[in-house]
Amino acid sequence: MTAVQAPPSASEVLARCRDLVRPALREAVERLHPWVAEMAGYSFGWCEVGGAPAAAPGGKGVRQALAVLGAEAAGADGRAGVPAAVAVELVHAFSLLHDDIMDGDPTRRRRPAVWKVYGTGPAVLAGDALFALAVEILAATPQGAGAVRLLSTALADLVRGQADDLLFATRPCSGPERVTPEEYRSMAEGKTGALLGCAAALGAVLGGADEPTARALDRAGRHLGVAFQLVDDVLGLWGDPAVTGKPVGGDLRERKMxxxxxxxxxxxxxxxxPELLGSPERAAEAAALVEAEGGRTAALAEARAHTAAARALLARAPLAGDSAGDLxxxxxxxxxxxL
Structure with missing residues (x-):
């Protein structure tokens, strides 16, 4: 009797997609100016300052996995989504380089941030180079014009979401000008969801999907992005820094909404x-009060609601093969x- 093979775990799906994309991603980065390529390699965890090889922690590869799975959802081989995966991974790296500068974060994935070891100007330059390279890669695909439009739309939403996130910290904690949950959802969809949705949709487009399928994947990715950001919020307040690589309570010290x-x-x-927010000395007290007043429970419930919305969109879309299960x-x- 033939044993039934268990479906791959999410970690195995991520690893499979990373292994598929990594050679093309490295090849793309090597086309950059050597100094810029070194900074990019450092940000990906491939090398140390100076270029010596390293095996530092990198990202999970969520966006590149979504691009590969998007192509498979269209009935194509996952390799068809590799250019999309490389492009969105480059854009994601670009956004992190600039985010760390804007937020003043000295570390990224338990290493000094690029701007701390190379300088602010060089880090900005490296981010700009990664963005330009992403556009170049998509423009070279047969669906180039449409693919670049998709990426441009996502980037405009990402910038809008990032701007709102920065401005929220200047808003009052009460009264008619306070940040609303609806404004938060819009911010998170732009800042985090736009690129996730773009990754899945781009992979599908390069895999030959029709517009309704690509649109459903984009919407599902945006819901996933809101859920992802909500979980990041929770981990930022109560996560283990040894696991997350982020200082606990940093969002409270920066008065982030x-x-x-x-x-x-x-x-x-x-x-x-309100008087505890923005106080480095009272961050732990603020986190305890937020949890006592239901902040953690509400955030996780909202995250699961967005996950359910993403699942519903995917369930209705005509996805090929095993891609729905992997997603x-x-x-x-x-x-x-x-958690």
């Missing part, structure tokens, strides 16, 4: 929370990570 904070501020018993496993993995 994350969803747990917004939910807690809506509680009538959270009157002392569902990836959704659940990203929301339940390290």
């Amino acid at each position: 994350t969803y747990p904070v917004l939910a807690a501020l809506g509680s009538p018993r959270a009157g002392g929370l 569902f496993r990836l959704l659940d993995h990203l929301v339940d990570r390290e």
